[in-house]
Amino acid sequence: MKYLDEYRDPALARRLLDEIHAVATRPWTLMEVCGGQTHTIVRQGIDELLPPGVRMIHGPGCPVCVTPLELVDKALAIAAREDVTFTSYGDMLRVPGNATDLLALRAGGSDVRVVYSPLDAVRIAGQRPDREVVFFAVGFETTAPANAMAVLHAHRLGLPNFSMLVSHVLVPPAMTAILDAPGCEVQGFLAAGHVCAVMGWTEYEPIADRYRVPIVVTGFEPLDLLEGILMAVRQLEQGRAEVQNQYARAVRRQGNTEAQDAIRRVFRVVERAWRGIGTIPGSGLTLTEEFAGYDAETRFAVADITAQENPLCIAGDILTGTRVPTDCPAYGALCTPRGPLGAPMVSTEGTCAAYFSAGRRPLPRPPAPARSS
C-alpha cells in the first residue's frame, strides 16, 4: 500500500541501523511517546538492534492505558442503565473496572456497541430517539478533532439524546511531568507524529529548550522510527536540543488549524488524573460551557464514583518508563491479553500487550533450591 510499504523497506532499515551504530559513541536513553510507536518498535525488535547503550523507554502514549480506573467504572455505571446505548472504540471494551468490564455487561444484555468513528454514535442517536446514546470519548490530541466534530454535528442535528463521557489527555504536559519526575532518565523524545499532525510542534519548542532535550516528531513505520532515533541520537552527540520533524510528509509546524479550532470550540483544558501517574495540571480536555449539556458525567450523575487500582499492577512504573512489563510479577501469569489485570495489557498499543504479543519472556530467575522433604 502506498505510503506504508516504502517505509518498511528492509534494505533501507538496515542502512539506517548502520548509520545509528556509526553515529552513537555514548549511551543514550530515548522515549517514544506513542503506543503505536511502541508497538512497531517491540514487534520489529528495533530496540534490540540498536547499539548497546542506546535504550528506548516506552512512554505513556496509550490512551486506553492512562484512562483512570474510576472513569472505567463511570462508563460501566452508565452502560448498565436500561435506557442507554453505550458506544466506544473497541479497545475500551475489555478494560477491567473494579468489578466487571464493558464486554461482560454486553454479554449480560446491556446495549454496548463498538464504533469505528464517533460519528457512528451520532448516527445511532439520530436513528434511535428513544435511547440515550453515550460515546466514550478517550484519547490524545489525535482523537480530539473527531470527538469535537461529533459534538458539533449532534448539535447541528439537534439531538438531545447524545452525550459523551470525556477523558481526553494531552501529551506535552505529560512529557514535562516525566521530565520533572525524580530519577528521570529520558534524554530525548520521539514525539507522536499524529498528535503533531493535529497540534503542530510549537508546544514542544519551549520543552526542548528548557529541559535541553531533543524532540523529534516521528512517524509510525519502521523506517520512520529508525530515522527518528537517528535524528535524536545525532542531536545528542552534537550537544543540540531542538525540535526536528522526521514525519514531514504528514506534519507541518502549525499542525491542522481547522482541527485545532474545532477542539478549542468544544473542549477546554483541565487537570486530569493519569492512570498510574497521578494528576497532571492542564493535561486534559473537558467540554466547554457552551457544550456542557453533552457531558454524560453530569447527565447520568456519576461524577462521585471513585476507584482503587489493583495493587499488583505496576502500570505507573511502566507508563513512566522506570520498569518494563517483564519486571511485573503478574506479567504473562495472572495478567495476559485474554485476562488483563491492568490497562497496559488491554490495548494493542499498551506496552504490556506489545511485549506479550512479541513473546517477550521475563528474564530467567535462578531456580529455587531443591528441597528434600
Place this chain on the structure above:
Amino acid sequence: MCLGVPGRIMETTDVAGMLMGRVDFGGVSRDVCLAYVPEARVGDYVIVHVGFAISLVDEAEARRTLEVLRTMGDTLDQELSPEQVLGGAAAQRRPG
C-alpha cells in the same frame, strides 16, 4: 485507536453540511470525514484516524524522505541482516 493510516480519496460528498469522502486503504474502503482537510481533492492521500482525515500526505515530502534514505551511505558493515529488522509484521503484510 491512535493508529492513523494513509488512504486515497476516491470521491467526496456533502452529508448534512459536512464534507465526507470515500477513502481507499489498499483495497478496503471506508467513509471518512474530510471536514479538517477542506483542501483535499479526489486522488489525494490523507492520514485517517477514527474516521477522520487529520492530515493531507505531502507527496513531495514523502519522496524527499525516501530519497534521503536511499542516498545514505553504508558507513558501517554490520552483521545485521534485513530479515532480522523486518522479520515480523512487514514481511507478513507483503503478499508474495
